[in-house]
Amino acid sequence: MAVLVFAESLTGSIKKAALEAVTYGNLAAQALGTECIALTIGTAEGADKLGQYGASKVYNVAASDDFDSQVYAAIISKAAEQLGADCVVFAHSSSGKSLAGRVAVRMEAGMASAVISVPTAGNFSVQKGVFSGKGFATYEIKSTNKVLTIAPNTFRPEASGSDVAVETLAIEAPAARVKVKEQSTVEGIVPLPEAELVVSAGRGMKGPENWGMIEEMADILGATTACSRPVADVHWRPHHEHVGQTGVAIRPTLYIAVGISGAIQHLAGVNQSKVIVVINKDPEAPFFKAADYGVVGDLFEVVPRLNEALKKFKSQN
Numbered sequence: 001m002a003v004l005v006f007a008e009s010l011t012g013s014i015k016k017a018a019l020e021a022v023t024y025g026n027l028a029a030q031a032l033g034t035e036c037i038a039l040t041i042g043t044a045e046g047a048d049k050l051g052q053y054g055a056s057k058v059y060n061v062a063a064s065d066d067f068d069s070q071v072y073a074a075i076i077s078k079a080a081e082q083l084g085a086d087c088v089v090f091a092h093s094s095s096g097k098s099l100a101g102r103v104a105v106r107m108e109a110g111m112a113s114a115v116i117s118v119p120t121a122g123n124f125s126v127q128k129g130v131f132s133g134k135g136f137a138t139y140e141i142k143s144t145n146k147v148l149t150i151a152p153n154t155f156r157p158e159a160s161g162s163d164v165a166v167e168t169l170a171i172e173a174p175a176a177r178v179k180v181k182e183q184s185t186v187e188g189i190v191p192l193p194e195a196e197l198v199v200s201a202g203r204g205m206k207g208p209e210n211w212g213m214i215e216e217m218a219d220i221l222g223a224t225t226a227c228s229r230p231v232a233d234v235h236w237r238p239h240h241e242h243v244g245q246t247g248v249a250i251r252p253t254l255y256i257a258v259g260i261s262g263a264i265q266h267l268a269g270v271n272q273s274k275v276i277v278v279i280n281k282d283p284e285a286p287f288f289k290a291a292d293y294g295v296v297g298d299l300f301e302v303v304p305r306l307n308e309a310l311k312k313f314k315s316q317n
């Protein structure tokens with residue numbers, strides 16, 4: 001019995017989501033009275049640091065860095081068998097989501113996705129948000145093997161242990177069915193699913209030419225930019241910035257929504273944010289019901305003034 005965490009890499013380096021997953025795996029292992037083992041596949045610089053986050057052993061399987069969910073799922077389920085792991089943990093990232101179901105089928109495991117609590121010993125129950133974050137459900141997994149994905153930004157990575165030497169695990173990867181021809185990566189920003197600070201804007205901005213003030217705010221705060229769906233649909237902003245039910249679901253510490261109405265489909269992807277700040281000229285905008293702080297006002301007046309105040313605050317602190 002052990003908890004096995006798949007630690008993802010991005011362009012060859014361990015991702016923040018992997019540190020969260022290992023932190024969670026360690027807490028789960030403590031609750032279940034077992035050990036947390038981390039598994040990396042392909043190039044994974046910084047894998048030895050996973051020891052600091054609670055992995056007692058770190059293994060690497062040599063395989064192509066081109067992500068193929070069928071190949072990776074086969075490797076992970078074989079690794080779980082070889083290492084005697086009955087609980088496999090993934091980040092709730094796009095690759096984690098595509099792997100968890102496949103691994104659960106291979107291991108005949110019960111699965112819960114986007115969990116927000118550590119499993120209880122005995123009946124192995126975990127909590128997750130439901131109905132777009134309006135409620136919580138408790139899932140009890142009764143099968144011998146279990147697979148979990150962890151809601152992002154729920155378990156902060158905390159380094160307290162020490163590095164662990166990475167050992168090679170001999171598992172033959174099946175032939176890939178996917179050929180990656182090209183990869184493009186947005187450089188220099190924290191990807192939305194991992195972002196702790198997000199500045200987002202909607203149709204209230206009137207046009208793409210006005211986004212300078214949103215980018216300026218994001219720049220001052222060190223935040224990632226996002227947008228509502230219609231904004232991406234009319235190409236004012238790139239599609240990877242679209243958050244909500246049909247876009248990226250995020251869970252930042254701070255979400256600032258500028259000129260966004262707060263339609264249910266938008267809220268579905270952002271209402272797990274810890275603190276929500278809304279700037280909207282309509283006091284009846286639905287977003288105010290979900291907001292922790294709200295400014296009723298014209299964004300073209302409020303945002304430049306807020307930016308100046310943020311700059312001043314930053315220079316004084």
Ligand SMILES: Cc1cc2nc3c(=O)[nH]c(=O)nc-3n(C[C@H](O)[C@H](O)[C@H](O)COP(=O)(O)OP(=O)(O)OC[C@H]3O[C@@H](n4cnc5c(N)ncnc54)[C@H](O)[C@@H]3O)c2cc1C
Binds near residue numbers: 205
């Ligand atoms: C199946 C389905 C899935 C969907 N999925 C998503 C999704 O994933 N994400 C998503 O965002 N939407 C989604 N939508 C669309 C969603 O229903 C809303 O239409 C959309 O979120 C509205 O975007 P918005 O708030 O930017 O625009 P609007 O609804 O046009 O709202 C603009 C807001 O800006 C305010 N405003 C205007 N001018 C100013 C100003 N000068 N200063 C301050 N405030 C101002 C207005 O008061 C208003 O509240 C989906 C819809 C469907 C049917």
